[in-house]
Amino acid sequence: MKFETILLVIEVGGTLAFAMSGLLEAIRKRMDIVGVFSVAFVTAFGGGTLRDILLDRRPLFWIQNQEYLWLVIALALTAPLWVKTVRHRLMERAMEFADACGLGLFAISGASIASAAGMPPLVAVLMGVITAVFGGVLRDVLCNEIPKVYHDHRPYALCAVVGCSVFLGLDALGMASHLSMIAGICTATGSRLLA
Amino acid sequence: MKFETILLVIEVGGTLAFAMSGLLEAIRKRMDIVGVFSVAFVTAFGGGTLRDILLDRRPLFWIQNQEYLWLVIALALTAPLWVKTVRHRLMERAMEFADACGLGLFAISGASIASAAGMPPLVAVLMGVITAVFGGVLRDVLCNEIPKVYHDHRPYALCAVVGCSVFLGLDALGMASHLSMIAGICTATGSRLLA
Amino acid sequence: MKFETILLVIEVGGTLAFAMSGLLEAIRKRMDIVGVFSVAFVTAFGGGTLRDILLDRRPLFWIQNQEYLWLVIALALTAPLWVKTVRHRLMERAMEFADACGLGLFAISGASIASAAGMPPLVAVLMGVITAVFGGVLRDVLCNEIPKVYHDHRPYALCAVVGCSVFLGLDALGMASHLSMIAGICTATGSRLLA
Numbered sequence A, B, C: 001m002k003f004e005t006i007l008l009v010i011e012v013g014g015t016l017a018f019a020m021s022g023l024l025e026a027i028r029k030r031m032d033i034v035g036v037f038s039v040a041f042v043t044a045f046g047g048g049t050l051r052d053i054l055l056d057r058r059p060l061f062w063i064q065n066q067e068y069l070w071l072v073i074a075l076a077l078t079a080p081l082w083v084k085t086v087r088h089r090l091m092e093r094a095m096e097f098a099d100a101c102g103l104g105l106f107a108i109s110g111a112s113i114a115s116a117a118g119m120p121p122l123v124a125v126l127m128g129v130i131t132a133v134f135g136g137v138l139r140d141v142l143c144n145e146i147p148k149v150y151h152d153h154r155p156y157a158l159c160a161v162v163g164c165s166v167f168l169g170l171d172a173l174g175m176a177s178h179l180s181m182i183a184g185i186c187t188a189t190g191s192r193l194l195a
Helices: A003-028 A033-055 A067-077 A079-087 A089-116 A121-142 A156-172 A177-194 B003-028 B033-055 B067-077 B079-087 B089-116 B121-142 B156-172 B177-194 C003-028 C033-055 C067-077 C079-087 C089-116 C121-142 C156-172 C177-194
Strands: none
Touching (some): A003 A079, A003 A089, A003 A121, A033 A121, A067 B121, A121 A156, B003 B079, B033 B121, B033 C156, B089 B177, B121 C121, C003 C079, C079 C089, C089 C121, C089 C156
């Protein structure tokens, strides 16, 4: 497989994992179809949307790539078919893995977009973290809970910080851009899986 | 009456109905004057503001048409005079009617603005729904509740989806723009009133 | 001291006071380091960020002046050293004072930025209030509470309204801009301290 194909597979997997976590939370809260759709959308696209608004980038990524919208719609419409399998041990593992991949990829893509927009390293790291974390924060706000990432005492956001720093550091040292991205993604995703 | 006058009357009625629902919810939560103003503002203007931010349109509609701000201010200042009459059966009916009109008009205007900005149909429908629904979502978030529209199992947002689809479909078939708008508004508002 | 130096000192003090109030609230809610950072950031920068997004100003003020980011990071990292002293009577007083200064300065700077962007007086006052108040609103939303400013029946936001009105009024009467700013800040901060 080519590099771009791998990235695309990870990105789709990450988006699906994020959307699924929103969808499951909405179902757990006994929301109706409107709530399930909204929370799934917001969890999957909230972080990237906030990043794009803060950096003033338009069109938003999910407007430019409508396939992601259709993907989440398909996921929500087929939820009755698969939602019970999620409790299975294997499925849970798969979701955790996809979520960790999503964390890594969303963080590095956020940092790389900010960096390409001329942002200094501190802001680029911050944008990476926002991209990776804010969808889940909005999910919890809409579900009327304190954001899980703020009080679960697990190094979710810190993995994003470390991954973005590795990426920006290697990039500053002159490493080829796709290699430094892979290193950053592996750091964030790997530290997440090990933690 | 001319077409524009009718649209204006509906729009003013819808804005007032949305602002009133925010105001009543704030009073129910025993908020003070600051809370009542804020929640009324956010309920009336939140959906359209999010749409404009996502599409990067400026100036925002309530900055360009300050009369709406004054309208909501007048509503909040005179609240002590009319707030008790809302419990009357007739007033409740009038508010439900105004709310349904607001739903229809806000949805179609959102979809039409997005469509005019070159957005594809899926995004235009989404923008219509956001315009019609998101003010109420923000109201409930500020009042520390799960958004009502997410779990009341009533087809509020779906009426907006159907209305926007009718409008965009007729528009694509080449119908005159104000006729397709009226059809879309009537579909959304009508299905809401019947449901 | 020069005028600019005084403004800068107040601004830094206000930012620190706002960040501290977020940080303390996050600790009270037993959040972890991620939550403490996020809530402190959002409380300090949320109001000004919303103002800049509504007015479409970029780069955002905390991206242009990264020192503020470092300031909040330093505050959060050193929290274990000073957080217990906050309960002391003197420290509480100092925080109240800094918070009132922050209110005045954030409100007037918001109104002045909006006014310079060509906004009419009503919108400028609104932007001043949003700048001063919205960080605290977001803090409370993230902490899953009804915003304190909405139901504490204390004239927090009204002090901002009065201060902004004084500033804009004197400005319209042709007073030198830094004098009308000082008058506005003193009005907002003073009325807050007296209330």
